[in-house]
Amino acid sequence: MSASATVLAGGSRLTPGPRSRRRRISNALASFLIFLTFVVAIVPLVFLVVYVVQRGMEVFGWAFLTENPPFSERLDGGGMAPAVVGTLLITGAAALMAIPLGVLGGIYLNEYGGKSVLARVIRFLAEVMTGVPSIVMGIFIYTLVVLNTKELNGLAGALALACLMLPIVIRTTDQMLALVPRELREGSQALGSRRVRTIRTVVLPSAAPGIVSGALLAVARAAGETAPLLFVIGITSEPNTSLTNGPNTALSVQIFFNATRPFAPAQDRAWGAALTLILIVFVVTILARLVTAFFARRQAA
């Protein structure tokens, strides 16, 4: 309206009027502020990664991944093999427990529960569980498992991590399934396919990219958790490939222990462990993206 009024008032149609000038200024200002907040957000992240890589590279290498820590923590050298084994084992076991259960739970919520009271309650509880501090999960498993079995082992840690991952996987699955268009379900059922088959052959494959990336991000998050592992898995200075037999350790726990020592070599190993952990999470995240892209391409191509 006013634009045409301006034009009518005289002058060129193409040069900005006073109102337009004001808009251009506020537009430029908003763009600048958005860019600024982006920089503020990204700078600490970059510093963190650069610093960890810098400090970590001092000790990082093949030997660091495959050797045991030295006899005394004052000594240089040695590696984090027990922690690498422990992290992979415990996180892997947790994923094996939490992902199938969580995906099935998500399927129940979206495909069967819908808006029923039970489904609403589960959804609410899953939401609450996502917000529970991870150390509380540790205490929970400590009371429930460790105090009863009188053993510190990797399985207890895996259970604690699985409790953390479960609500994340349930919610992602639930949300991803909700995005599958109703037309696809109807199309399958209109061909005489039953519900379970429809879910297995049409609904799940359509939602697979989202579910896979959600699950792998939950894995990445669990791999970095320290608190729930601290008092349920114990500690070991040699790789323990058994989940149930004897104490275990993990990179996150080793970072905590070594960084709080007053000896430089131990602190260096903490940085090395931090770098290793970041790399593992990085690999899992990349994997998540690749799998997502693979599924997405197969469906759209």
Add this chain to the structure above:
Amino acid sequence: MTTPGRDMETTVDLPTTVAPVVTLPDDTGAPHGGPDGIHVVVPHHGDEGTDEVPEEQRQIVFELRGLEVHYSGALAVHDVGLDIAANEITAFIGPSGCGKTTVLRTLNRMHDLTPGAVVAGSVRYHGEDLYGSKVDSAEVRRRIGMVFQKPNPFPKTIFDNVAYGAKLNGRKRSEMHDIVEHALTRAALWDEVKDKLKRSGLSLSGGQQQRLCIARALAVEPDVVLMDEPCSALDPIATARIEDLMEELKREFTIVIVTHNMQQAARVSDRTAFFTAEVDDHGRRVGRLVEYDVTEKLFTAPSDARTEGYITGRFG
């Protein structure tokens, strides 16, 4: 399944007693309905009447009597009664909200999937109660296929889209290629996709996707194909192809189509049912069947003033 052949006695009695088609209160009382409406010997069919089956030989696939559909307690469609014959194209037309899609979806029990939807009255399929307690809705849908308004290919390859229903029928992997080729050929899509069967069904154009969905429905070897506004998302060229296809398909299948497009109903269908929405005593809109007749008669000499009003564009 009982014997499919329905003799004409059944067909003749019903309209006078049950079908609301002819007993609408505001009708002018002309004796159009009753046996007349059904017995039409189609005098004005002339040229294109070759594929018209004489009344006595019509084989009734669906008998709807006193059909009502409620959504969450609210009546959506009131007292529909009509017969749908084999190897004919039956069109449902009417303004939005008149219940034509709702009625279509009773024919393959799609309402089972809608929470809160209740179907009352009787729908007989080859004489068998479609809503009988022992009837399995998945089996129903294998006999009575459906094509939707929006093309909805699965996010799978073209081949797997078509093979999906055949696999449900327990067909062997070794037969699958022939089944897929046959179904795609019948859906007039084979030549366009034979070199890219491994591509995703979503890579096709809208019109091709819709024909893929038709091929997918045909691969299940149904008896009836229900089409819910199959062309409303397509351009005129794709629409023409689907209409030609329907003419081909009616030799093998019974087709029921819901359409917003009156010209389409006039072009392709043998019989047309006109629905409208009426406001009831409580101010709710309820769909009802106004008139059901041979398409040509319905469009040239409708018996009901409301049908005439709609087809001449005076309302709806």
